[in-house]
Amino acid sequence: MKLQLNGAPIEVQVTTLADLLDAEGFGGAKVATAVNGAFVPATARAGQQLSDGDSVEVLAPMQGG
Amino acid sequence: MRDFYGTELSNGLMLGTAQYPSPAVLADAFKRSGASVATVSLRRESGQDRAGQDFWQLIRDLGVHVLPNTAGCHSVKEAVSTAHMAREVFATKWIKLEVIGEEDTLQPDVFGLVEAARILTEDGFQVFPYTTEDLVVADKLLQAGCEVLMPWGAPIGSGLGLNNIFGLRAMRAHFPDVPLVIDAGLGLPSQAAAAMELGFDAILLNTAVAKAGDPALMAQAFATAISAGQMAHAADPMEPRDMAAPSTPVIGKAFLE
Numbered sequence: 001m002k003l004q005l006n007g008a009p010i011e012v013q014v015t016t017l018a019d020l021l022d023a024e025g026f027g028g029a030k031v032a033t034a035v036n037g038a039f040v041p042a043t044a045r046a047g048q049q050l051s052d053g054d055s056v057e058v059l060a061p062m063q064g065g
Numbered sequence: 066m067r068d069f070y071g072t073e074l075s076n077g078l079m080l081g082t083a084q085y086p087s088p089a090v091l092a093d094a095f096k097r098s099g100a101s102v103a104t105v106s107l108r109r110e111s112g113q114d115r116a117g118q119d120f121w122q123l124i125r126d127l128g129v130h131v132l133p134n135t136a137g138c139h140s141v142k143e144a145v146s147t148a149h150m151a152r153e154v155f156a157t158k159w160i161k162l163e164v165i166g167e168e169d170t171l172q173p174d175v176f177g178l179v180e181a182a183r184i185l186t187e188d189g190f191q192v193f194p195y196t197t198e199d200l201v202v203a204d205k206l207l208q209a210g211c212e213v214l215m216p217w218g219a220p221i222g223s224g225l226g227l228n229n230i231f232g233l234r235a236m237r238a239h240f241p242d243v244p245l246v247i248d249a250g251l252g253l254p255s256q257a258a259a260a261m262e263l264g265f266d267a268i269l270l271n272t273a274v275a276k277a278g279d280p281a282l283m284a285q286a287f288a289t290a291i292s293a294g295q296m297a298h299a300a301d302p303m304e305p306r307d308m309a310a311p312s313t314p315v316i317g318k319a320f321l322e
């Protein structure tokens with residue numbers, strides 16, 4: 001499946017958002033997620049099916065003013 | 066000091082966490098100043114570097130209140146989604162709501178700001194809106210459910226100070242019971258003291274500290290100035306007058322001509 005992860009194209013074999021996070025090194029990390037611009041809570045990641053062409057954002061705490 | 070959504074702060078300094086030379090300097094700035102709130106953001110994380118995880122541990126170790134922002138958001142949808150993501154990650158209802166309307170000044174889009182504030186307060190957020198000193202906009206934000214207002218002093222990162230003293234003084238007078246925070250644009254501690262003397266409740270700044278030659282010392286200087294300004298306001302300053310008035314008693318002066 002081809003996806004956009006944080007703006008970069010990737011090709012992975014996963015079915016859910018939770019699977020994608022594990023596959024891409026985010027296991028156990030403090031992150032927030034969105035799919036196609038819509039926030040997906042942590043509790044909904046395992047049930048969030050991904051489709052070819054989806055755009056996924058994975059955000060973490062960062063410096064800010 | 067007025068409370069912020071029921072939270073009393075130990076001092077009136079809210080300090081940003083961006084642009085410091087190193088994490089150690091950032092931590093020292095908080096330690097030296099006693100800043101009570103740290104502003105933070107959300108940005109894309111790398112599964113390899115996981116840089117955000119170390120940063121989050123650093124912030125947690127500061128032991129201060131965390132105020133996530135929606136910096137860089139230009140639309141209501143973007144700001145609302147970012148706020149939801151921040152609430153989950155930082156486990157706080159607080160959100161520093163920024164909806165940017167113009168790139169040169171980073172002036173807030175006050176129309177989008179009011180709409181986003183209404184959506185977020187209805188969803189249980191405690192919104193700290195980055196706004197202008199416009200009284201009508203301020204009133205709309207209060208009607209939308211905001212219990213704190215954060216007018217700019219000057220454009221973000223400019224260091225120009227309090228660009229519109231008249232407008233800020235009018236805002237303080239018009240909303241005597243609303244916690245007001247000067248957010249952005251300050252460059253020097255004297256400007257922070259001036260804002261507190263006007264009766265503002267706190268100062269939010271970042272660049273003036275982070276870009277100083279000695280950020281920790283500058284953070285301490287701001288904290289001291291904020292405290293001085295706050296005391297001066299509480300002490301009820303004298304009214305200025307145009308003509309001189311001798312302070313030394315005239316009666317009893319020797320005749321020596």
